[in-house]
Amino acid sequence: xxxxxxxxxxxxxxxxxxxxxxxxxxxxxxxxxxxxxxxxxxxxxxxxxxxxxxxxxxxxxxxxxxxxxxxxxxxxxxxxxxxxxxxxxxxxxxxxxxxxxxxxxxxxxxxxxxxxxxxxxxxxxxxxxxxxxxxxxxxxxxxxxxxxxxxxxxxxxxxxxxxxxxxxxxxxxxxxxxxxxxxxxxxxxxxxxxxxxxxxxxxxxxxxxxxxxxxxx
Numbered sequence: 500x501x502x503x504x505x506x507x508x509x510x511x512x513x514x515x516x517x518x519x520x521x522x523x524x525x526x527x528x529x530x531x532x533x534x535x536x537x538x539x540x541x542x543x544x545x546x547x548x549x550x551x552x553x554x555x556x557x558x559x560x561x562x563x564x565x566x567x568x569x570x571x572x573x574x575x576x577x578x579x580x581x582x583x584x585x586x587x588x589x590x591x592x593x594x595x596x597x598x599x600x601x602x603x604x605x606x607x608x609x610x611x612x613x614x615x616x617x618x619x620x621x622x623x624x625x626x627x628x629x630x631x632x633x634x635x636x637x638x639x640x641x642x643x644x645x646x647x648x649x650x651x652x653x654x655x656x657x658x659x660x661x662x663x664x665x666x667x668x669x670x671x672x673x674x675x676x677x678x679x680x681x682x683x684x685x686x687x688x689x690x691x692x693x694x695x696x697x698x699x700x701x702x703x704x705x706x707x708x709x710x711x712x713x714x715x716x
Contacts, residue, residue: 501677501680502655502656503655503656503660503662503675503677503705504653504654504655504675504676505653505654505655505656505662505664505673505674505675505705506651506652506653506673506674506675507651507652507653507664507666507671507672507673507674508640508644508651508671508672508674509643509644509647509649509650509651509669509670509671509672510640510643510644510647510672511672511690511692512640512672512674512690513690515636515639515640515643516633516636519632519633519635519636519639520632520633523628523631523632524631524632525628525631525632527625527628527632528621528624528625528628530621530625530714533617533618533621534714536614537614537618537682537684537685537714538682538684538685538712538714540614540682540683540684541681541682542681542682554596558589558592558593558596559593561589562589562590562593565582565585565589568582614684615683615684618684618714618716621716622716625716626716647669649666649667649669652664652665652666660706666695667695668695668696668697669694669695670692670693670694670695671692671693671694671695672690672691672692672693673689673690673691673693673703673705674689674690674691675688675689675705675710676688676689676715677707677710678715679707679712679715684714684715685712685713685714685715686712686713686714686715687707687710687711687712687713688710688711688712688713689705689709689710689711691703691705691709
């Protein structure tokens with residue numbers, strides 16, 4: 500599992516957002532059908548872009564190798580001009596190859612691109628609503644933190660997927676997000692309530708099986 504950034508909050512962030520949404524001047528935009536499409540999206544089993552990418556990657560690696568050679572060569576060396584000319588031509592071919600590849604990918608991914616554009620337009624609309632509805636979040640969160648007499652604690656998981664959070668005894672919410680590796684439109688979201696005491700450590704599993712899989716907007 501990739502590195503997970505975890506934030507410990509001394510208040511329930513979802514409940515706070517819900518309370519702000521309840522008094523917002525306008526209702527939250529609804530994109531039920533689009534969200535169903537996004538959840539149903541599946542990457543092709545066979546990567547149709549691999550054949551397009553392979554020659555571009557090979558030429559890119561060649562250009563990188565030429566660049567490294569140039570960097571290590573004295574500009575006054577007799578063969579430097581020939582090396583630079585070779586690099587220049589290869590770099591120009593790389594740009595052409597990239598343009599050809601991108602054009603072919605656009606044709607292959609027309610349906611995916613259409614879905615992505617609709618998702619982006621909906622996300623923009625939702626963010627505009629959130630900007631207005633959640634305007635008071637920062638002040639409300641600061642008040643909740645002050646009332647709890649605590650501070651926000653942040654950490655990240657290590658190479659073994661573990662993280663240690665040192666927080667004071669009390670009620671906490673562990674919040675984290677992680678893009679879904681199988682669906683570019685979704686993410687896993689955690690907001691886990693936990694009561695901490697001084698008696699024993701609390702262990703909380705945070706993996707895709709315990710997270711909420713939702714639209715990443």
